[in-house]
Amino acid sequence: MAVQRLTSRDIRSESRLDVMKALLVAGEASRNELVRETGLSPATVATVVGELITAGIVTEGRTTSGGIGRPTRVLHINAARGLVVGVDVAETYVRATVFNTSLDEVESAVVHRDEHEHTVEYVVDGIERAVDTALASAGAEREAVLAVGVSLPGLVVRGGSTSVVVPELTWHETGVDRIRERLALPVVVDNPLKAVAAAELWFGEGRDCDSMITINLGTGVGAGIVIGGEILRGATSSAGEWGHSLLVLDGRACRCGRRGCVEAYVGAPGILETLREIDPDNPLVRVGAQRDVIEALAGELAAPEPDPAALETIARTARYLGSAIADLVAILNPEAVALTGWTAWALGEHLLPLTRSTLVAQAPGESAVDMTLRISTVRGNSVATGMAVSALTWFLADVGLVTRVPVGL
Amino acid sequence: MAVQRLTSRDIRSESRLDVMKALLVAGEASRNELVRETGLSPATVATVVGELITAGIVTEGRTTSGGIGRPTRVLHINAARGLVVGVDVAETYVRATVFNTSLDEVESAVVHRDEHEHTVEYVVDGIERAVDTALASAGAEREAVLAVGVSLPGLVVRGGSTSVVVPELTWHETGVDRIRERLALPVVVDNPLKAVAAAELWFGEGRDCDSMITINLGTGVGAGIVIGGEILRGATSSAGEWGHSLLVLDGRACRCGRRGCVEAYVGAPGILETLREIDPDNPLVRVGAQRDVIEALAGELAAPEPDPAALETIARTARYLGSAIADLVAILNPEAVALTGWTAWALGEHLLPLTRSTLVAQAPGESAVDMTLRISTVRGNSVATGMAVSALTWFLADVGLVTRVPVGL
Numbered sequence: 001m002a003v004q005r006l007t008s009r010d011i012r013s014e015s016r017l018d019v020m021k022a023l024l025v026a027g028e029a030s031r032n033e034l035v036r037e038t039g040l041s042p043a044t045v046a047t048v049v050g051e052l053i054t055a056g057i058v059t060e061g062r063t064t065s066g067g068i069g070r071p072t073r074v075l076h077i078n079a080a081r082g083l084v085v086g087v088d089v090a091e092t093y094v095r096a097t098v099f100n101t102s103l104d105e106v107e108s109a110v111v112h113r114d115e116h117e118h119t120v121e122y123v124v125d126g127i128e129r130a131v132d133t134a135l136a137s138a139g140a141e142r143e144a145v146l147a148v149g150v151s152l153p154g155l156v157v158r159g160g161s162t163s164v165v166v167p168e169l170t171w172h173e174t175g176v177d178r179i180r181e182r183l184a185l186p187v188v189v190d191n192p193l194k195a196v197a198a199a200e201l202w203f204g205e206g207r208d209c210d211s212m213i214t215i216n217l218g219t220g221v222g223a224g225i226v227i228g229g230e231i232l233r234g235a236t237s238s239a240g241e242w243g244h245s246l247l248v249l250d251g252r253a254c255r256c257g258r259r260g261c262v263e264a265y266v267g268a269p270g271i272l273e274t275l276r277e278i279d280p281d282n283p284l285v286r287v288g289a290q291r292d293v294i295e296a297l298a299g300e301l302a303a304p305e306p307d308p309a310a311l312e313t314i315a316r317t318a319r320y321l322g323s324a325i326a327d328l329v330a331i332l333n334p335e336a337v338a339l340t341g342w343t344a345w346a347l348g349e350h351l352l353p354l355t356r357s358t359l360v361a362q363a364p365g366e367s368a369v370d371m372t373l374r375i376s377t378v379r380g381n382s383v384a385t386g387m388a389v390s391a392l393t394w395f396l397a398d399v400g401l402v403t404r405v406p407v408g409l
Numbered sequence: 410m411a412v413q414r415l416t417s418r419d420i421r422s423e424s425r426l427d428v429m430k431a432l433l434v435a436g437e438a439s440r441n442e443l444v445r446e447t448g449l450s451p452a453t454v455a456t457v458v459g460e461l462i463t464a465g466i467v468t469e470g471r472t473t474s475g476g477i478g479r480p481t482r483v484l485h486i487n488a489a490r491g492l493v494v495g496v497d498v499a500e501t502y503v504r505a506t507v508f509n510t511s512l513d514e515v516e517s518a519v520v521h522r523d524e525h526e527h528t529v530e531y532v533v534d535g536i537e538r539a540v541d542t543a544l545a546s547a548g549a550e551r552e553a554v555l556a557v558g559v560s561l562p563g564l565v566v567r568g569g570s571t572s573v574v575v576p577e578l579t580w581h582e583t584g585v586d587r588i589r590e591r592l593a594l595p596v597v598v599d600n601p602l603k604a605v606a607a608a609e610l611w612f613g614e615g616r617d618c619d620s621m622i623t624i625n626l627g628t629g630v631g632a633g634i635v636i637g638g639e640i641l642r643g644a645t646s647s648a649g650e651w652g653h654s655l656l657v658l659d660g661r662a663c664r665c666g667r668r669g670c671v672e673a674y675v676g677a678p679g680i681l682e683t684l685r686e687i688d689p690d691n692p693l694v695r696v697g698a699q700r701d702v703i704e705a706l707a708g709e710l711a712a713p714e715p716d717p718a719a720l721e722t723i724a725r726t727a728r729y730l731g732s733a734i735a736d737l738v739a740i741l742n743p744e745a746v747a748l749t750g751w752t753a754w755a756l757g758e759h760l761l762p763l764t765r766s767t768l769v770a771q772a773p774g775e776s777a778v779d780m781t782l783r784i785s786t787v788r789g790n791s792v793a794t795g796m797a798v799s800a801l802t803w804f805l806a807d808v809g810l811v812t813r814v815p816v817g818l
Binding site: 007008011211223225227228230232233234235236237238239240241242244245246247248249251256258320323324326327328330331332333334335361362364365366367370371 | 416417420620632634636637639641642643644645646647648649650651653654655656657658660665667729732733735736737739740741742743744770771773774775776779780
C-alpha cells in the first residue's frame with residue numbers, strides 16, 4: 001500500500017461528518033452551537049450546513065429567540081430522508097435493525113441460524129428474511145432504504161472488489177454479490193470488530209477520544225481499534241484480532257487451531273472451560289448452550305451467596321482479561337477501553353473491578369492508571385448500530401459529501 | 410485528549426516534508442522528478458521548493474539538459490545549512506552522531522556510562538562530552554548546530570512542559586532543562602522506540618509503507634509503530650511497549666517487576682537465560698557482559714559445526730520472537746516489520762528463517778504471508794539517526810515550514 005495523501009477534499013469531508021455527528025448526538029442545534037461543538041469556524045459550519053440541507057440530510061426547523069440578538073434557526077437531521085439497515089450475521093442468529101437517517105433505532109428482527117449450515121444461499125436467505133421482517137415491522141418498503149450495512153464474521157478484504165474470507169463461510173466476492181442481488185439495495189460489508197469500533201466512534205467513547213479500543217466479548221473475542229479518530233483496518237483488514245494474540249504460550253487449544261490465544265480464555269467457551277477446570281461437576285456446566293450458561297452464571301453471581309466456583313470463575317476470567325487488555329495497552333496506549341458484546345453485558349459488572357486492578361498492575365508504568373475502562377455506553381446491538389453508521393457513511397459518499405468510504409460496493 | 414483536527418496548514422506541512430524526504434533519499438532531483446516521486450502536483454512542488462530555497466534548506470545546482478525540451482535545474486538539500494546531532498543515551502554508553510542537513514553522517518563519538526550511576530548531572534555530563542567530542546572530530550563548533558535530538562531510555566511525556574520518566578533515571582523536567590542549559594542549543598527529547606520508528610520512516614521500510622513496525626532488540630526490547638505514515642505515541646506516550654506484553658502468563662520474571670513479558674525471553678539477558686536453561690555449563694554463559702555473550706553466540710553460529718546448545722538457543726529464541734511478533738501482527742496487521750538494535754545486527758540472520766515460519770503459522774489467517782519481515786536497512790545507530798530526524802523536523806518547525814513538532818523544547 002502506498003502512503004496515503006490527505007487532500008483538502010478530505011478535510012471538507014471530515015467537516016461534514018463532524019457536523020453530522022454533532023447533530024446526531026445533540027438532536028438539534030443552531031449553527032452557533034455547532035461551531036462550539038465541532039471547533040470548526042463559523043464560515044465552515046455555514047458552508048457545510050448549506051451542503052447538507054441541499055442534499056436533504058439536514059433540515060431547518062423552528063426559529064428560536066435566545067432572548068438576546070436576532071432569532072436563530074434550529075437545525076436537525078432530516079430523519080425522514082430515508083432508512084438505513086444494520087445487519088449482524090452472528091454464529092447463531094442474524095439480526096437486522098432498521099434506523100432512520102438520525103440513526104434512531106426504528107425496528108429490529110432476529111432470524112435464528114443453524115451454526116452448522118454455511119452455504120451462501122442459506123446465510124443470504126437469513127439476511128433477506130431478517131431485513132424484510134424488520135422493515136415490515138417498521139411499516140416500510142425496501143424502496144425507503146438508502147443503504148444496508150452487513151457485518152460478516154470473518155475477514156472483509158478490500159481490493160478490486162470486496163471479498164469476505166470467513167473461516168466457516170468459504171465464500172468470496174460471490175457471496176457479497178448475492179446479498180446485493182437478493183436485497184436489490186446498496187450493500188456495504190465489514191466485520192464485527194470494525195462495526196463495534198464504528199458504533200463506539202459515533203455513539204460511545206469515540207465522541208471524546210482520539211484513540212480507544214472497543215473489546216467485543218462473545219463466543220469469539222476481538223478488538224475494534226480507533227487511532228487518530230479513525231478505525232484501524234490494517235494491511236489486509238485483519239487488525240484487531242487480539243482474540244488470537246497469545247495469553248499463554250502453549251496454553252489451551254483455541255478453535256483457530258493455535259494454542260494459548262486470548263479467546264480460549266475469555267471467549268464464552270473459554271469461560272466455561274475455566275468453570276469446568278474449577279469444578280467439573282458444577283450444575284452450571286450442564287445448562288446447555290453457551291449463551292444460557294453465561295446467563296445462568298450471571299444469575300448465580302447476583303444471588304445473596306453465590307456459588308464459590310462461580311466466583312472463582314469470574315476471578316480467573318477477570319485476571320485473564322486484565323492481563324490481555326494490559327497487552328493492548330502496552331502496545332497501543334489508548335485513552336479508553338470499552339467492553340461490549342453479550343458476555344460483557346451479562347458479566348461485565350462482575351468482571352470489571354478485578355479486571356481493572358489486574359490491568360493497572362500489569363500495564364507498563366502508569367499507562368492504565370488514568371485510562372477509562374468501562375462497559376460500552378452504546379445501547380442495543382452495537383454491531384448492527386456500527387453497520388448502520390457504515391451504511392449511512394456510504395450513502396453520504398454516494399451523494400458526494402464524504403470522500404472516504406467504508407468497505408463495500 | 411480531544412479529537413485532533415487536521416488543517417490545510419498541516420497538508421502544506423506534509424507536502425514540505427514529502428519533498429524534503431524525497432530529496433534526502435534521491436540526493437538530487439529536478440522538480441519534475443519530485444512531482445513523480447511525491448505524487449504532489451507540479452504547482453505544489455514549485456511552491457514548496459520555493460519556500461525551502463528561501464529558507465536555505467534546498468539549493469539549486471547545475472543545469473542539466475535531458476536531451477529533449479529545455480534544460481532543468483537540479484535541486485538538492487543544502488547540506489551546509491547546519492548540523493543536527495542525534496544522541497542515543499543507552500544503558501551502558503552515550504553515543505552522539507553529527508549529521509549535516511542532508512542527514513549524511515559526519516562523525517560519531519561514544520562515551521561509556523556506568524549503568525549504576527543515575528544522577529542527572531552524571532548523565533548530562535556524558536551527553537555533553539559525547540556531543541563535544543563528535544563535534545570536535547567533525548571540526549565544528551556548537552554554533553553550527555541547528556538542533557540536538559536526545560533519546561532517553563524511558564517514557565517521554567508531552568504536556569505543559571516535557572517530562573521524562575525513566576525507571577532508573579528519576580528526573581523529570583529538570584533533567585531535560587539541564588541538557589538544554591549545558592548544551593546551550595535547541596534540544597528535543599524522545600524515547601528510543603519513537604527514534605527507531607522515525608529512522609525507519611525516513612530511511613527504511615517507511616518510505617514505501619503506510620503502516621509498519623520497527624522492533625528494537627537489545628537489552629530491552631520494544632516496538633516503534635507507524636500507522637498511516639505517523640509514529641504512534643499513545644495517550645501517555647507509552648505506545649510500543651510490546652516488550653512488556655505477555656508471552657507466557659506467570660512466566661519468567663521480567664526486570665519490570667512483572668512475569669512472562671516478551672522482553673524476558675527475547676531481550677539479550679532473556680536469550681542468555683534460554684542458553685542457561687539448555688546448558689547451564691556452556692562456556693558461552695561465562696563470557697561476561699551480555700553484549701559480549703551475544704557476539705560470542707553469533708561467532709559460534711558462524712562456525713562450521715556450531716555448538717548444539719547455541720543452535721537450540723537460536724531455535725527457541727526464534728520461536729519466542731515469532732510468536733511475539735505474531736501478536737503484534739494480530740493486533741495491528743502492518744505491511745512490514747523491520748528488526749533493529751544490536752541483538753538484531755548480531756543474531757538477526759540466524760533468527761530470521763524460524764522467526765518467519767513461526768510468525769506465518771501463528772498470525773491470524775493470511776496476515777503474515779505477504780508481510781515483509783527483515784533486518785532494518787537503516788544503516789548505523791538507528792536511535793541516533795531517528796533523533797537527528799526529530800532534530801531536523803524541530804528546526805523546520807522553528808522556521809515555520811512544519812506544523813507538527815516532535816517532543817521537545
